[in-house]
Amino acid sequence: MENENNKSGQPNQHQPANQVKFTPTELKIIHLLCAEKTTEDIARELNIHKRTVDRHRQKLLAKTGSRGVLGIVRYAIEHGIVTEF
Structure with a gap:
């Protein structure tokens, strides 16, 4: 996983407008x-x-239109949220 951090040490949050x-x-x-x-x-x-993690995961499933964690991971890769592992 690429750990793209900004000055605050948070993961890169650059997101295209349609994402x-x-x-x-x-x-x-x-x-x-x-x-x-x-x-x-x-x-x-x-x-x-x-x-709380479970609730966030459920929201992520809904936002990404996924049926499981693999779908969230796939969405993250396809949309450039993560680029390396």
Whole structure:
């Protein structure tokens, strides 16, 4: 996974106008999912509850039109959200 950070240390949030808009937390979760992190890993890293990660994942599924995490990862690759693993 390419860790494209800006000056604030956050993942690159450049998004084309026709692309779905993601919150900074959603982008972090997308990057972590692409890095094959588990729900527990993500919750620990972001200092949030596992249920909160699950809610974010459900929102990501809806926003990307995906049926599973693989669909989120595919969307992220196809739309340039992540470029390397």
